[in-house]
Each structure stands twice: as structure tokens, then as C-alpha cells.
Amino acid sequence: MTERVATTPGVYPLPDWAKDDLADLKGHQKHDLIDGDEGEDVVAVYERAREEVIERQQSAGLDRAVEGQLRWDDMLAHPLAVHDSVETRGIVRYYDNNNFYRDPVVTGDLTFDGDIAAELEAAAALTDSDSLQAVVPGPYSLADLATDEHYGDDADFLAAVADFLAGEVEAFPEVETLFVLEPSLVENPPGDGEDERASQAIDTVAGAAPEGADVVVHTYWGALDEKVHAHLLDADFDAVGYDFVSNPEDNLYNINEYGTKDSIAAGVVDGQNTLVEDAEQIAERADWLADNTPATDFETVYLTPNTELFYLPYSTFEEKLAALGEATDIAEVKA
Template sequence: MTEYVSTTPGLFPLPDWAKDDLSDLKGHQKHDLISGDEDEEIAAVYEDAREEVIELQREAGLERVAEGQLRWDDMLAHPLAVHDAVETRGIVRYYDNNNFYREPVVRDALAFSGDVASELESAAELVDDGALQAVLPGPYSLADLATDEHYGDDAEFLAAVAEFLEGELEAFPEIETLFLLEPSLVENPPGDGEDERASRAIDRVASATDADVVVQPYWGALSEKVYAHLLDADVDAVGFDFVANQEDNLYNVQEYGATDDVSLGLADGQSTLVEDPEAIRDRVDWVSEQVPVSEFETVYLTTNTETFYLPYAKFEEKLAVIAEAAELAEVKAA
């Protein structure tokens, strides 16, 4: 029987009190954090905020619990933005929206960092029942968001980013699931030849863990060739943003098939409108009418994008909706 698993793609908004505290601490401003050795007071705020969002996911009933990525001021660019071999420069628009990040410029070889692993070690102390989910930028998106001034070749740079993420992942504590976020596969799709290299890079990262790996593109649908190559990667699930694009995502599945598991982005991670759980369950039914969901071993129900953009109170409500919708889908399937 198909298992319905409620989760998120991570990158949560900060609790309101944490924003206030961080603003007050020694003139702390957005984009000031450039390493993992922040002031102890600032680190304590993030630690308390992490505990809060983990407890919030528990109370909502989510079956996978993310660390939250609350320190990721630069969003998906964070693992490079805090790296010793990277120089952060001017503010760059984060895809086509009103969020921004510091441009990470790679000036030297990408050696091991351990920044994300240290965050997960702290989260693992709070999630000891096998429900911990890690979140990383996919190698193609991370390379796309960065500027290379060291490797000098796009293919070599992508391979270096994949090797870097592979090393970071190998240092993670035990996790149940890994979400690799790959919006650049939609927003700036790779061309001929590059699409195959992107798939190989994703495969390399995914092969570094025994956890279930979900590749989650969003803000639309993958082109046919990109999707077909992505299926060649050794991943457990591919995600579909059914909020932004229903028709093309359905076409990809119907035409080229899918992985054994699937991730359905059915709640809007950017809209303050909070869906009813029954409405999300109805969307599961709609997908099932087009593609037999019962053929999948695991169906992850999630927001279509990260929830970084939401007011914290709306974020709380979205978590509860996703968890309840998964329960409704599970009951109906039984």
C-alpha cells in the first residue's frame, strides 16, 4: 500500500521573536553572517529558534522533520556563502522574486566545510526517532547561483560543486530523507550535454547517502530532456510543482514515467492563503486520476517551494495543513 509522508522542502522563516533579537544583537543585519562561528549570543538565538521549529513540526504531525535552515540568509547559496574558498560580493536577485542573496564567488578549490553537518548534528539531538530530514541545494542549482573564478570551465565547476556536496553529505548524522532542491533546473535549464552532466552531478551527491533522496525542482516543470536525464540519476523520488504548472508536470510523468516514489508540491509555499486539508487531499485525488498514485511506494506531500517567504504565523498553519492532508490521504487509501 502507498505510504503518504508529510514533509517540507525546508528553508523556514525565522520566528518573529528571533528576527527581533537578531536585529538587536550588536547591530546584526541581514547578510552579515559569513561563517559558522557567529557571536555566542547570536548562535544561541538560532539554537533556540531551531528547537522551536522542530517542536512546531512535531506538534503539527509532520512525518519528516527538517532542521529549518534558519541561518541560511543566502538561501540555497548558503553552503558556498559561508565557505573559506568563497568571496561573497554584491546582492543578487534570487531568481525572479523579491528576495536576494550575496553572490558567492568561488576563488579557490572547494574543500570540506562541515557547516551544514554541524546544524544537523544539533537537530539530531532533538529528533532521535528516525524522522530527521536533511536539505541541500542540488549541485546544478548551487553552481548556477555561484560565480566561478577558479575552475575556469562550466563542466569542471559543476563536478567540483557535486564533489563538495558529496563530502558535506558524508559528514551528516543519520538521516531518513534528503531533499535536494533544484529550482535552477526549471528557472535556468541546462542545454544539450549540460543536462546529462547535471543528472550525473545529482547522481554523485545522491550516492553519498543511504537515506531516501528526493530531488525537488520547483517554480514550474522540467523540460522533457532535462526530466528524462534526471530519471537516469539514482534517486528515490522526483518532485513536481503542481501549484505552478500542472499540465507539463503531468505530461512528463505520463510520457516518461517516474521514480518508485514521488513528491507532490500541492500547497503553495509562497502564498499567505492557507489551503484546507481537504482541498490538498482533493488535489491528491486529482493527480491520482491522471497518474495512478497507488503505483508509487511513497508519496511525499509538501509545499511546492520553500516556505522562507511566508509570515511565521502562516507558516505554522501550512505545516498543520500538510500533516492533516497526508493523514486524510492515508485514510482514504486504506
């Protein structure tokens, strides 16, 4: 019997009170203080906000809790934006939407940093290891979002980013699940040769996960090209994430035509739209997926929003968490 697990890709919106508090600290605006060495007052705001979003996930009944990535003003580019060998320069559009991030320009070796591990250690103190989920950008997406002025070769740069992320992941505490977010595989798909290197880079990061952790490579904003999908499956991880909000038919085609991993993550909640799906709708989408993949008996289906959630107003974010947690309860009742 397939297990349904309620979770999210993380990268949450800040609680409204936290936005206000940060605005009062030195006139804080987006990016002003996020450089890896924030002052004590700023750190205290983020600590309190972290506690709140973890409690929200727990009270919503989610099966996995993430740290929230509330400091990630630069979204998936954050791990580079706070690195000592990276200069943050001009503002760049974040994929094809109205969000922006600072261009992380790599000017030196990408050595170990520990920023994500420190956040995760703080989250680990607030929840159990068997429900804790780590979140990292995928190596292909992180390299795609960055500018290289050090390595000088696209293949070398991707490999360096993968090694950097693997080093960060190796420092993680015990977790149940690791979500590796790879929207660039859809938004800016790798070409011939590069698709194989992207798969190898993901394999490098997945191989660094804490022992026993399930690794989910989550793609979104559409569907993977067939060849990219095939190369992705060559990497050694546990589940591919598919966006069944933006492009359900093509993602379904990839699964039924080419197969997938033994488990999948199903993006069945819209991470960008303020319309809140109720629990019954979410459960019905999961049922639709099961009905339309008759040849595949998944071990686990991670029910998740299709994208990061920072796009949403905080109150809407809370409502979507509650509906998502309730959806797996409905599935258990039906079973």
C-alpha cells in the first residue's frame, strides 16, 4: 500500500510580525542584513520566526517539518549569497516571476560554509529527527542562478557547486528526508552532455545525505524534457518531484512512458496562487494520480506544494499547511 506523506519544499514567507520587526531594525529592507553575519537582534527575530513556522507545521499535522528557510531573501541562491567567496551584485529576476534576488558572483573557491547546517541544527532542537526534513537548492539550479568568475568552465563550475553542496549536506544532523530543489531543470533545461553532468551533480549531493534519509529531487514550473528526465533517473536518489499544478499531463506522460523512481513527490497544492485548496481537493488530486499511473505502485507519495511557498501571504500559507495536513488524514480514512 502506498504511503502518503504531507510535506513542503520549504522557503516560507516571513510571519507578518517578523517583517515589521525587521523593518524596524536599521530600516531593514529585503537583502539589507542577510549576509551571514546578522546582528543579535536580527538573529532573535529569525529564531522566533523559525519556532513559529515549525509549530505551524506540527499543528497542521504535516508528516515532515522543514526549518522554513526564512533567511533566504535570495531564495535558492541563498547558500552562495552568504558565502565568503561570493560577491552579491545586481538584482536579477528570479525565474519568470515578479521576485528578484542578488546575483551571486563566484570569485573564489567554494569551500565549506555551514550556514544551512546551522539552521538545520536549530530546527532539530525543535522537532524529532524522524519528522525533520532538510531543504537545499539543487546543484544545477544553484549554478544556473549564479555567475562564475573563478572556475572558468561550465562543467567545472557545476562540479564545484555540487561538491560545495555535498559538503554542506554532510554537515547536516540526522533527518528523515532531504528535498533537493531543481526548478532550473525545467526552466532552463540542460543540453546534450550537460544533462548527464547535471544528473552526476545531483548524484554527488544525494550521496552526501545523512544515513537513512530519503532524497527527493523536486522539479517544478512545468515538466522535464524527456531526455533530461531519463538522465535524472540515472542518479541515485529516492523520489522525483513532479509539478501536477503547472503541467499535470506532461508529467503524467513522463511517468507512464519512461517510468520513475519507486517513490515520487506530487506537487498537488499551488504554491503561488492565493486560492486555498481544501483537503478534499488535495486528496482527490492524489487519487487522480494513483488512478492514472496504473502500472506503478509507489512506495511513498509525498504530497506537497508544487513550488516554494514564500510567494504567499502568511495567512494563506497557514491555511494551505492546514489543508495539506488534513488531506493525508482523509486518505487514511479511505484506506
